[in-house]
Amino acid sequence: MTGLAHGGERRARGKPVMMDVARLAGVSHQTVSRVLNEHPSVRSETRERVLRAMEELDYRRNSAARALVTNRSHTLGLVTFDTTLVGPSSTVYAIERAARDAGYFVSVASARSLDEGSVANAINRLREQAVEGIITVAPMDSALAALARVPADIPLVGIGVGEAMGVPMVSVDNIAGAAMATKHLVDLGHATVHHISGPPEWPETRERVTGWRTTLRQVGAPEAPVLSGDWSSRSGYEAARMLASDPDVTAIFCGNDQMALGALRALHEAGRDVPTEVSVVGFDDIPEAAYLLPPLTTVQQDFAALGRASLELLVEQIMAGVRTQQHMRFPPELVVRESTGR
Amino acid sequence: MTGLAHGGERRARGKPVMMDVARLAGVSHQTVSRVLNEHPSVRSETRERVLRAMEELDYRRNSAARALVTNRSHTLGLVTFDTTLVGPSSTVYAIERAARDAGYFVSVASARSLDEGSVANAINRLREQAVEGIITVAPMDSALAALARVPADIPLVGIGVGEAMGVPMVSVDNIAGAAMATKHLVDLGHATVHHISGPPEWPETRERVTGWRTTLRQVGAPEAPVLSGDWSSRSGYEAARMLASDPDVTAIFCGNDQMALGALRALHEAGRDVPTEVSVVGFDDIPEAAYLLPPLTTVQQDFAALGRASLELLVEQIMAGVRTQQHMRFPPELVVRESTGR
């Protein structure tokens, strides 16, 4: 009696297994497996019968058993930091879609904070799940550091993580983007361009600073110190407020659109008109940029393309079984609207 | 010879298994399992030895084998639609963090389009992965329809999906929120309030319309037809452009902040000052809202709380083994800034 009750306990809600389907279709479990895996040598009549049986029982294969025996989880890991930001969230979205098309599931793990331990922890959680590869959408230095410690046998791609030792990477060409923005302002006749950057511990921030600074040097314009924010509108607002009182400030290049938005507000409060008195350029081209007051000139980056490319790079590595050394940089594009003028 | 080479083939990169750890620590694999699962009856000295061995081999448990035998995947599924929107993306973020704290992994599947099939497909992919429960962050009707078809033995929570037949749900109280916004405008002395809504196939849209309409009726104000957008700034801009030319329009309640942002621009272009001539209220309180020109009065909802609550509800169901009938509604809060006045 106990034996009976107990024997039935294990298999929870009597979920059908391959053997049940096989029995119903009058074949062996192996034939069911072949149908499931689209093996060619199954008579089409048999296949039909099996498919009908699967349908009838609402059978679905046990992915754990499959993973156990094939040693493949068909799952990719995504490390994110703050998906509230527009860039990362669009990128994640694109990755998920591409992964599904490539036949992979996507598991996400977010890093709690900026430090390396937190990123390493996220990576570990993913590894525990036996993901076949990892993409980090966490473009700060700590992520790169954590990535560098991951054993070489697990495929990896970092997005916007900066050039480094053996970690394949995908990003937009921030230097070129910042140069375009700066050049645009200089060409408009501004004596120099001020810069409100993102947090310095983001490689993208430093690259944009480099692009900005290099351009300024090329044209022999004076270089004001960089003010750095945290990507938020608030920080852009605060930084711009300091700049607004200085009549020499006539052009501001912001590290992203949110900060530019904050800057726009600060300038407005200070009574300095954009673009007649001060020009502002952002970075990213968020969907709202075209509807700000005034519409924001900005550097557009294609987050979806970034996501797709990173996935492609990852899948390539999984197939090849070797870690690529590849770096991919996408060219951004300047979108001129009405926040810049002379 | 062949036998030998072949025997080694299967286990890919010689990843250590429990038995390897056991051997190194001089115990049985079962003891290793006990250490891993924090079983109390292991001598601490033994535990130490095992832990050292695990460390030395960089052992990590095979989650597929574990899932196979325990019949638990420790994974939750997330169905998303467009994580580019601020609400969903913040919610997803909060869910992931809460899930991790509760000891679950998170797997995401996005619905490609608005139709039910697409959502059903995402749910199916998740079920194939044997997730223990599913949360949908896809607040449109099609999601509810797809959710309603999911067998009752799999725990479920829909976010913002509207009241319905046996699907546990979490959302903000949209009716109350819209009522607050409308009341605020009426109290300011506006004869009536116009509404630019989201897409009608989103329950939240209809609830907000209801809250707006009910309030108008309560005070006996005339009801203008609803203009509906698609949540984007562009759509808000276009809708508001139609309204801007009508001098009777003095107050606009927008279905979200992005559309309000677009409306602000349209009004500016039409030469109608906000707030002296026209008042505008948004919904969501995105981080940028406080930095718009003028700072936007809006209805704040706590997306993170929504995410946490949905997870809690889901875990509860998993533990209990029954689907709850619970609905949770969170009260929103009106944040008055400078886009409203008399």
Add this chain to the structure above:
DNA sequence: TCTGCCGGTGTGAGCGTTAACACTGCCACC
């Protein structure tokens, strides 16, 4: 006619883990 091969199918083993149960000392209790 026999051999060989190939399409179509079944059989058995094994993936790495946990659960159940068995076993060994040792201590407490009557």
Add this chain to the structure above:
DNA sequence: GGTGGCAGTGTTAACGCTCACACCGGCAGA
């Protein structure tokens, strides 16, 4: 001084699947 129990450990059998191989009949080529 037996009996019981319990902490600490080992042994064995699943879990549901895929892989390798065996098998069977038929058809082509010798």
